[in-house]
Amino acid sequence: MSRARPFPLHAGVAEVTAVVDLTPAMRRFTLAAEAFSGPGIEQPGEIITLGWPLNGEALVLPELGWRFPEGTPAAHWRNYTVRSFAPERATLDVDFFLHGPLGHASAWAETARPGATVGFAGPRVHWEPDPEAGWTLLAADETGLPALLAIAEALPAGHRTVALAEVAGEQERQPLVSPADLELHWVSREGRAPGSTGVLLERLRALELPDGRGQAWGGGEALAMRDLRRHLQASRPGLDGSLRLLGYWKHDRTPADVY
Numbered sequence: 163m164s165r166a167r168p169f170p171l172h173a174g175v176a177e178v179t180a181v182v183d184l185t186p187a188m189r190r191f192t193l194a195a196e197a198f199s200g201p202g203i204e205q206p207g208e209i210i211t212l213g214w215p216l217n218g219e220a221l222v223l224p225e226l227g228w229r230f231p232e233g234t235p236a237a238h239w240r241n242y243t244v245r246s247f248a249p250e251r252a253t254l255d256v257d258f259f260l261h262g263p264l265g266h267a268s269a270w271a272e273t274a275r276p277g278a279t280v281g282f283a284g285p286r287v288h289w290e291p292d293p294e295a296g297w298t299l300l301a302a303d304e305t306g307l308p309a310l311l312a313i314a315e316a317l318p319a320g321h322r323t324v325a326l327a328e329v330a331g332e333q334e335r336q337p338l339v340s341p342a343d344l345e346l347h348w349v350s351r352e353g354r355a356p357g358s359t360g361v362l363l364e365r366l367r368a369l370e371l372p373d374g375r376g377q378a379w380g381g382g383e384a385l386a387m388r389d390l391r392r393h394l395q396a397s398r399p400g401l402d403g404s405l406r407l408l409g410y411w412k413h414d415r416t417p418a419d420v421y
């Protein structure tokens with residue numbers, strides 16, 4: 163039913179019930195709402211769109227088809243990943259990369275505590291893996307890391323997988339247990355700012371990918387993802403139909419037409 167699922171499947175206001183720091187820059191929020199006991203997620207790493215009111219006005223929730231009544235006050239909506247889902251407790255976990263107080267979402271994550279509220283719409287399917295693919299490439303910076311980890315945990319046993327996870331440094335690594343035959347590369351920016359390096363592309367260029375039919379998923383800074391896509395299109399033309407390398411955020415220097 164994935165593709166036919168309406169968007170938003172649910173819209174409402176969730177309450178933060180727990181906050182845990184996974185690493186210095188990655189903070190997990192457990193969000194509770196009655197709707198999360200309903201139909202569950204279908205794929206690992208589905209998208210949940212979170213919303214915050216602006217200018218002290220009440221948050222107006224989207225109607226079916228992401229429509230808002232006329233005159234709806236401005237709000238700040240951003241996409242996040244369902245890291246894990248517990249319908250029996252009507253909760254889901256979302257991991258926020260704390261990129262600084264410049265962004266409304268990130269600033270909220272720096273101070274929100276249990277009892278805080280956030281609007282939500284979703285979840286919705288993010289990526290449908292190809293059951294025929296003989297191997298999988300995953301690539302992400304911190305924003306795509308929750309999805310990368312969720313996907314890797316759900317891959318079939320023994321499935322050949324190469325994963326590239328860009329983080330600021332060793333302190334940002336997270337444990338990963340996957341049934342797949344996984345080669346996980348933590349790619350360090352050595353403290354440099356997100357979106358300011360080409361470390362994912364450098365590491366990808368140095369890799370030998372498996373032969374045969376594969377698939378690739380990635381989530382991270384838009385220009386970095388475009389570079390990975392271009393490299394794979396040129397070096398592995400057979401992968402073209404199975405490439406899903408998505409811009410999850412945009413560095414201020416990244417041109418507007420790059421996704």
Ligand SMILES: Cc1cc2nc3c(=O)[nH]c(=O)nc-3n(C[C@H](O)[C@H](O)[C@H](O)COP(=O)(O)OP(=O)(O)OC[C@H]3O[C@@H](n4cnc5c(N)ncnc54)[C@H](O)[C@@H]3O)c2cc1C
Pocket residue numbers: 209240241242243244256257258259260261264265266267268269304305306308309356357409410411412413414
């Ligand atoms: C499908 C999808 C799933 C996502 N899942 C997650 C997730 O699980 N966890 C998560 O943390 N993010 C996730 N993101 C990324 C997140 O939506 C963006 O980082 C978003 O821009 C954050 O909003 P904001 O209000 O903090 O900043 P914005 O208002 O969007 O931007 C403000 C400023 O912050 C900068 N900025 C935005 N994001 C970053 C960043 N990551 N690093 C450095 N500077 C940044 C912008 O360039 C801008 O200058 C996801 C995005 C998509 C599309």
